[in-house]
Amino acid sequence: MLTVPGEPESGPRDGAEDISGLWSTRTMRAMFAAVAGVVVVVLIAVGAMQPPRSEGVSTDRLGPEQGESVADYLARARDSLNGTDSAERWALVSFTEYQTPQRLPELAGGLRIGRVLYQVPLPRVQTQLVTVQVPATEEVVLRSAEDAAWQLLDQLRRTVAVDERTEKITTVSVARLREGCACAVGLIVRGTLDQLRNLAARNGVRAVEALPADAVAGAFAVVPLLPDATGVIGPAPDDGPVPER
Structure with a gap:
C-alpha cells in the first residue's frame, strides 16, 4: 500500500486517542457538575440570608x-x-x-x-x-x-x-x-x-x-364593636321577624 509523505497512515487507529477523549469528556462533565453544585449552594445560602418578599398577606x-x-x-x-x-x-x-x-x-x-x-x-x-x-x-x-x-x-x-x-x-x-x-x-x-x-x-x-x-x-x-354589644362577642340572634320597611 502506497503512503503519501506527510499524511498519517490509513488503517485501524490505536484506540488510545478515543480513550483519552472519553476521559477528557467525563472529566469536563464532572467539573461542570461540581461547579453547578457550588452555584446552587451559594444561591441557597443567599436566599436564606435574604428571605423572599411578602406577597401582601397580612394578619392585621x-x-x-x-x-x-x-x-x-x-x-x-x-x-x-x-x-x-x-x-x-x-x-x-x-x-x-x-x-x-x-x-x-x-x-x-x-x-x-x-x-x-x-x-x-x-x-x-x-x-x-x-x-x-x-x-x-x-x-x-x-x-x-x-x-x-x-x-x-x-x-x-x-x-x-x-x-x-x-x-x-x-x-x-x-x-x-x-x-x-x-x-x-x-x-x-x-x-x-x-x-x-x-x-x-x-x-x-x-x-x-x-x-x-x-x-x-x-x-x-x-370587625367593629357594635354600639349595642355587651358581655361576650358572639353571633347575633337571627330569630326575630323582619319588618316590612
Whole structure:
C-alpha cells in the first residue's frame, strides 16, 4: 500500500486517542457538575440570608374577636394607643350609638376618614356589615349611606339563589340606608397617637383601636364593636321577624 509523505497512515487507529477523549469528556462533565453544585449552594445560602418578599398577606385586624369580652376589647383598644411616636396610623372608631351620615365628620374629629362601616340595626335579625371606601372629602362621607345601599342591592342582584328571608332583610336594609338612617357603626380613620387619644375622649366614641404604623391601607380586616354589644362577642340572634320597611 502506497503512503503519501506527510499524511498519517490509513488503517485501524490505536484506540488510545478515543480513550483519552472519553476521559477528557467525563472529566469536563464532572467539573461542570461540581461547579453547578457550588452555584446552587451559594444561591441557597443567599436566599436564606435574604428571605423572599411578602406577597401582601397580612394578619392585621381591627375590632373584637369572637369569644372576647367587651371589657377586654375596650382595654385592648386603649392599650393600642400607648406610645410617644408621631407616626400616623390607621384606627377603628366604634360608636356608643348608631349614627347618621351627617354626624360622621364631627365624630372623626377632623381626622382623615378612609372607610365608613354600616350595619342596619333590626331587633334579633342578622344584617350585613357594609364597608364603604371614601376619599378624603366630606361630601363623599355624607353620601356614604347611599353607596352602602347600592352595594347591598348590587350584591343581591348578582346572587343566583337567595332565600326569602335574606332577600327581605336586604330590601329593608337598602330602604333604610337610602333614607339616611342611623346605621353607621364605625369609621376607619388615620392619625397620630396623640390625635387618636384625643378622639377616644370625644362624646359618642366608645373605643378607638390603632394598628401599628407600618400597617398597609386596605390590607387589614375590620370587625367593629357594635354600639349595642355587651358581655361576650358572639353571633347575633337571627330569630326575630323582619319588618316590612
